[in-house]
Amino acid sequence: MKLWQKGAPNIDELFERFTIGKDPELDMEIAAYDVIATKAHVEMLASISLLSDAETKLLVAGLDEIYESVLQKKFVIEEGIEDCHSQIELLLTRKLGEVGKKVHSGRSRNDQVLVALKLYAKAELEKIAFQVRLLFELLQRKSDANKNVLMPGYTHMQVAMPSSFGLWFGAYAESLIDDLILLKAAYQIADKNPLGSAAGYGSSFPLDREKTTRDLGFRTPNYNVIYAQMTRGKMEKACATAISSLAATLAKFSMDVCTYAGQDFGFFKLDPKFTTGSSIMPHKQNPDGFELVRAKCNQLQSLPTELQLILTNLNTGYHRDLQILKESLVKGFQTMLDCLAVMQVMVGGLKVSDDLIEQNKYDLLFTVEEVNKRVLKGIPFRDAYKEVGALVNSGKYVAEREVSHSHLGSIGNLATEQIKAAFDLEFEAFER
Numbered sequence: 001m002k003l004w005q006k007g008a009p010n011i012d013e014l015f016e017r018f019t020i021g022k023d024p025e026l027d028m029e030i031a032a033y034d035v036i037a038t039k040a041h042v043e044m045l046a047s048i049s050l051l052s053d054a055e056t057k058l059l060v061a062g063l064d065e066i067y068e069s070v071l072q073k074k075f076v077i078e079e080g081i082e083d084c085h086s087q088i089e090l091l092l093t094r095k096l097g098e099v100g101k102k103v104h105s106g107r108s109r110n111d112q113v114l115v116a117l118k119l120y121a122k123a124e125l126e127k128i129a130f131q132v133r134l135l136f137e138l139l140q141r142k143s144d145a146n147k148n149v150l151m152p153g154y155t156h157m158q159v160a161m162p163s164s165f166g167l168w169f170g171a172y173a174e175s176l177i178d179d180l181i182l183l184k185a186a187y188q189i190a191d192k193n194p195l196g197s198a199a200g201y202g203s204s205f206p207l208d209r210e211k212t213t214r215d216l217g218f219r220t221p222n223y224n225v226i227y228a229q230m231t232r233g234k235m236e237k238a239c240a241t242a243i244s245s246l247a248a249t250l251a252k253f254s255m256d257v258c259t260y261a262g263q264d265f266g267f268f269k270l271d272p273k274f275t276t277g278s279s280i281m282p283h284k285q286n287p288d289g290f291e292l293v294r295a296k297c298n299q300l301q302s303l304p305t306e307l308q309l310i311l312t313n314l315n316t317g318y319h320r321d322l323q324i325l326k327e328s329l330v331k332g333f334q335t336m337l338d339c340l341a342v343m344q345v346m347v348g349g350l351k352v353s354d355d356l357i358e359q360n361k362y363d364l365l366f367t368v369e370e371v372n373k374r375v376l377k378g379i380p381f382r383d384a385y386k387e388v389g390a391l392v393n394s395g396k397y398v399a400e401r402e403v404s405h406s407h408l409g410s411i412g413n414l415a416t417e418q419i420k421a422a423f424d425l426e427f428e429a430f431e432r
Contacts, residue, residue, distance in 0.1 A: 024077040026326050027084035031075055033119035034084055034112065035067045037195060040215040041107055044208050050106070055099050062092050062100070085112055106207050108199040110318050114232050115195040117326070119216065121239050124333040125187045129180065129430040131340035132246065136176045136423055138347055140416060143170035147412045150357045150403070151267060152365055159364050162403050164411045165267075165352045168256075174419050175249045180426045182242040187429060189238040192231070193218035200229035200317060229318060233311045236325045240303040243332050247297035250339055254294040257350070258287050267356065271349025289346050293339045303332050363399035367392060372404060 027034075039060060046056040066088055069075040077087045093100030104112075147166030154160050193216060196202070196209035202225040213221045222228035260267035270287055278284035310324055356362065367388050374384035391397040403411070 021323065022327055023083045023323065024081070026330050027077060028075070029330050030116045030120045031084040031088070032067060032070045033123070034088055034116040035063050035070060037112065037115045037119060037212075037216060038088060038103060039063045039067075040212045041195060042103060043215065044211050045102075045105055047208055047211060048206050050205060051102060055102065058096050058099050059092065059103060062095050063088075065095075066091055085109060085116075106196070106198065106203045106205040110199045110229055110232075111194050111197045114197075114229070115193065115216070117232075117329075118190045118192070118194065118218075118235060121190040121235060121329070121333075122187060124337075125183055125190065125239065125242070126430050128243075128246070128333070128336055128340065129183050129187075129427065131337060131344075132176055132180055132183070133423075133427060135340060135344055135347070136173050138344060139169050139173035139176070140420065142347065142350070143167075143173060143414050144416060146352050147414055148408075149352055149354050150411070151352070152356065152362050159362060161368050162357065162365050162407070162411065166414055167411055170414045170416070170419065172249065172253050174422075176246075177419070177423050177426060179242070179246040179249055180423065182245045184426055184429045186235075186238040186242040188219070189231070190235050191219040192228075193221045194228035194231060197222065197225035197228035200226050226316065230316065232318070232322050233307070233314070233325060236329045237304055237307045237311065239329060240307050240332060243336050244301045244304050246336065247300035247339070250343060251294045251297035251301070253343075254290040254297070257290045258294065261287055261290075266353055268353070269351040271346070271351075274346045274349055289342055293343060293346075296335050296339055300332060300335060303328060357401060363397070364392065366399045366401060366403075367397070369402065369404060369407065370397075370400070372407075 042051065042056060042059045042063070045051045046053065051059070066075065075084075075087075077084055078090075081087045081090060089100065089103060091100075092103055143166045145166075146169060147164055149165045150162050151165050151168060152159055153163035193209065193213040195212045195216070196207040209221045222231060257268060257270075259265060261270050270285060272285060274287075274289050275285040276288045277286065306328055307325055310321055310328075314321060357365065370388050371381070371384045374387065375381050379387075388397065
């Protein structure tokens, strides 16, 4: 029997499969958090005398046992059981009888699901943030090691001005700071306790919501019980927005590598361990890992829109539409963690080409330097610009592969300490 059934006949089998969907599979991701939240709820019920000390002791022991089974991957949602929440209550009732039936006092499945989802989201955002830190530190190391290795800069996919591999790696390191800001914002939105809001209209029991907030490690409660339920969907969309921002950074990096590692550019050499070959062309070493990161992260950038379309035009209160969000969110977290893990090993294996600038096709990289030399001799900038442009157009321009000291200083000034300090400041939210 379902938690919501009151003795009515069983519902249609096709309808039941359709409404349950993938919940039994997806709920394995949040089962541990439901146990944690249920334990906090039980201890709160004891604190307001809705459970005796003996009952509380039995329930806590039973929940601890279930929690261990989840950690050991022995927890299963039985055939015909709707979700992990129903399974956990069923296990308690089987073991403890009437005492197990008391666990739901003052709680709806609405706030039960939402608090588990928020605890899950916080944990996943923390995992992502720590993986972002590892990638950030790797990019910083790569940046510092290659700060004086020149590479061509491009605008409009045309040769532009001298840059460095240090600047290129460092640019993506700094991009991760902005992504971390959005991860932190999503974390702060998730870091509010909805437990005790029941179905969105509170409870007549004198629930101590401050206690469950403290015990579950939330920063604050969602104070308004209606708004607590309104955060279902809002929280998921905030997480999706943060994931999307990070995905854009990883996709752009991957596109750069796929382009610049090709023979036409030859900026990078890929570690053969992270390439694939061709069934017909024996010379091929394809950047499939970066291509798949690019594809998966481009897909992740659609996640906020996907969730927004599910949420569009839902009025206040719970709707079953919200169940669909879980599948998208879980997949989004898992895909992002996979991409971050593979990016770290692939980026670690990237080797830069240190003699690119000597190639004739990069002669035009140095036209700005030639203009600047003339300006330093007193020629007005616009006149110097036209003079060098005329030389280029006539084919008489001869490149001097020299970069001014001041420009080298700009290329080599990676602001490493400042960027690290900025990252650490945003990361503090996850260290607490």
